Amino acid sequence: ALRGLCDIWEQHGSGLTNMHGSTGDIIFLGTTTDQLEPIFQKLTALGFDLGGSGSDVRTPSCCNGMARCEWACYDTMKLCYQLTQDFQDEIHRPAFPYKFKMKMSGCPNDCVASIARADLSIIGTWKDAIQQDDAEVAKYATGGVDIQRNVVARCPTRCMYWDGKRLEIDNSNCVKCMHCINVMPKALAPGLERGAIVLLGAKAPIVQGAQLSSVLIPFIDMEDQESYDEFKQLLQNIWDLWADEGKNRERVGEFALRVGFGNFLEAIGLEPTPEMVAFPRDNPYVFYKLDGNGKEKE
Incomplete structure (x- = not known):
């Protein structure tokens, strides 16, 4: 297969290629317009799918998920495949102000760094309490792990307490950072009510x-077909708004920041939730809306 690709590109292009590791794409660099159609026909005959690097949906990428990782909270590879198949038109035909990347991580460790690299990040999480095996916690303590220093003191919300014998976790204040689970993987594990957070x-x-x-979206069950359909509709609403109102070469995050997240959420039909707030307002003004009678809405 690789020899066939190289033969086609040497005949119709520059012969230069780029194997893109993070998305698994093979990029062909440099040709002329009159060679494009013959290239398309020969690549299609070889059974390869065609994409581009313009202002379109880039090839979705994900971590190994449940195929390899015990911490995966949803099937990343399944979702990556579904999104790739469902949005073939958006992947192949540039229709947006700029590129749009989707990346999926199975747990909050976020091994594909989607929270820093993707326009749409889908990161596995859980809603219930962390699974805890006290016997294994004791083994870590006797085995030389300084639980107070390396686990409790490094919890970002200080939701853990260690009395020298038993580890207690205030799960209502847990932010799912995964640090304690990474340090003691045999003793702690993500909860059983698993899903994903969409950013x-x-x-x-x-x-x-x-x-x-x-x-x-603070929590969504990607295995539920109804939830998945709602997610796809929300994604379509985002694309429609961004395509109509976005500026050239303006990423969707820049667009949302420019128009304001409140206006952005209202336009895509999504209700604001406390999980969307990074920190309290830094000014004293409170904005509200009036109903048809001129009275403040509750």
Whole structure:
């Protein structure tokens, strides 16, 4: 297969290729317009799918998920395949102000760094309590792990307590950072009520500075077909709004920041939730809407 690709490109192009590791794409560099159609026909005859690097949906990518990792909270490879098949038109035909990347991580470790690199990040998480094996915790303690220093003291929300014998976790304040699970994988594990959190807007510093993703959907069960269909509709709403109102070479995160996340959420038909708030307002003004009678809405 690789020899066939190289033969085609040496005949119709520059012969230069780029094997893109993060998405698994093979990129052909440099040809002329009159050679495009013969290239398309020969690549299709070889059974290869065609994409591009324009202002379209880039090839979705994911971690190994349940195929290899015990921490995966949803099947990343299944979702990656579904999104790739469902949005073939958006992948092949540039229709947006700029590129749109989707990346999937099975757990909050986020091994594909989607929260920093993807316009749409889908990161595995859980809703219930962390699974805890006290006997294994004791083994870690007697085996030389300083639980107070290396686990409890490094919890970002200080939701853990260690009395020298038993580890207690305030799961209501847990932010699913995975640190304690990474340190003691035999003793702790993600909860049983698993799903994913959907975030929007990460990018590298090109037009504006770098951005990290912001929470869009705090929890969704990607294995549920109805939830998946609602997610696809929400994604379509985002694309429609961005395509109509976005500026040229403006990533969707930059667009949301420019128009304001409140206006953005209202336009795509999504209700705001507390999980979307990074920190309290930094000004004293409270905005509200009036109903038809001129009274404040509750």
